[in-house]
Amino acid sequence: MSRLTLPAPAKLNLMLHILGRRADGYHLLETLFQFLDYGDELSFAVRDDSEIRLHSTVEGVPHDSNLIVKAARKLQALTGCTQGADIWLKKVLPMGGGIGGGSSDAATTLLGLNHLWKLQCSEDQLAELGLSLGADVPVFVRGHAAFAEGVGEILTPADPEEPWYVVLVPQVFVSTAEIFSHPQLTRDSLPLKMRPVPKGNSRNDCQLVVEQSYPEVRNSLNLLSKFTEARLTGTGSCVFGAFPSKAEADKVLALLADTQSGFVAKGSNVSMLHRKLQSLL
Numbered sequence: 067m068s069r070l071t072l073p074a075p076a077k078l079n080l081m082l083h084i085l086g087r088r089a090d091g092y093h094l095l096e097t098l099f100q101f102l103d104y105g106d107e108l109s110f111a112v113r114d115d116s117e118i119r120l121h122s123t124v125e126g127v128p129h130d131s132n133l134i135v136k137a138a139r140k141l142q143a144l145t146g147c148t149q150g151a152d153i154w155l156k157k158v159l160p161m162g163g164g165i166g167g168g169s170s171d172a173a174t175t176l177l178g179l180n181h182l183w184k185l186q187c188s189e190d191q192l193a194e195l196g197l198s199l200g201a202d203v204p205v206f207v208r209g210h211a212a213f214a215e216g217v218g219e220i221l222t223p224a225d226p227e228e229p230w231y232v233v234l235v236p237q238v239f240v241s242t243a244e245i246f247s248h249p250q251l252t253r254d255s256l257p258l259k260m261r262p263v264p265k266g267n268s269r270n271d272c273q274l275v276v277e278q279s280y281p282e283v284r285n286s287l288n289l290l291s292k293f294t295e296a297r298l299t300g301t302g303s304c305v306f307g308a309f310p311s312k313a314e315a316d317k318v319l320a321l322l323a324d325t326q327s328g329f330v331a332k333g334s335n336v337s338m339l340h341r342k343l344q345s346l347l
């Protein structure tokens with residue numbers, strides 16, 4: 067049986083402002099998403115029965131709770147598809163790092179199985195289905211860098227610069243729910259009136275609270291700040307800084323390698339998943 071292998075790229079939140087809170091407790095955001103040419107890898111093979119089997123384990127995540135399995139089952143339910151899938155995951159992205167690994171895995175599953183099962187669901191349908199799995203899934207389904215509003219689901223395509231990034235991975239798990247329920251979180255940023263995001267607006271409103279709660283994150287920010295402006299992505303724990311070339315980013319990562327885990331990756335406004343899918347058509 068032939069396998070379809072697809073990437074599930076990471077994302078960065080190049081800025082993140084919190085404007086308020088909805089009645090259901092979810093926070094209203096303005097954030098700029100960009101992809102990285104770096105991520106997990108998923109392989110899919112069609113099954114003739116309707117089973118969804120993920121053959122790789124993700125630490126701490128039971129099979130049926132994995133966003134990959136949930137995405138596949140939701141797609142079957144939406145379309146009435148009677149085929150199943152064997153799925154393999156090569157996990158590269160750190161979990162709970164604010165770089166969207168779980169959401170990206172879910173989006174790759176939706177697009178990959180839509181292709182393999184020949185469902186012809188529209189991008190709008192898949193993005194809507196994706197939103198029911200997580201606020202970050204739709205941007206991965208769309209595959210273009212975007213300015214996001216609402217809880218992250220109202221997307222306007224954007225084309226920020228595509229530098230090389232050093233991404234540091236502090237060895238702590240930051241819970242998104244914990245940060246969003248923190249009493250000291252800033253929740254009153256004013257909406258931006260201009261697009262693209264004007265210079266000087268790249269702050270992340272979660273950063274202060276995360277730095278206060280996690281000294282490892284503060285330490286990584288301080289170290290990277292010696293070379294370039296360093297910021298938190300999402301609710302962390304990962305921090306990142308931009309460089310004009312791979313060589314410069316590699317050099318900085320090497321200088322920090324004694325105490326820091328991390329990687330170097332190129333920013334990309336078209337996700338590598340979509341580039342790969344395009345090449346299959």
Ligand SMILES: C[C@@](CO)(OP(=O)(O)O)[C@H](O)COP(=O)(O)OP(=O)(O)OC[C@H]1O[C@@H](n2ccc(N)nc2=O)[C@H](O)[C@@H]1O
Nearest residue numbers: 091092093164165166200201202217242243246300301302
């Ligand atoms: C903050 C962002 C920015 O990209 O990224 P991450 O750091 O998680 O990658 C996302 O909006 C994360 O969205 P998502 O990944 O769907 O969040 P979840 O883990 O499902 O949310 C966990 C909890 O955080 C709170 N939450 C989440 C998103 C949001 N806009 N407002 C919230 O208040 C809710 O209490 C929710 O139950």
Ligand SMILES: Nc1ncnc2c1ncn2[C@@H]1O[C@H](COP(=O)(O)OP(=O)(O)O)[C@@H](O)[C@H]1O
Nearest residue numbers: 132133160161162163164165166167168169171
């Ligand atoms: N395929 C998956 N990969 C990673 N995490 C997953 C996956 N499926 C479910 N999860 C759950 O989603 C949580 C958030 O994961 P992840 O998307 O990597 O972090 P973040 O939202 O901070 O970028 C994990 O802690 C895990 O419990």
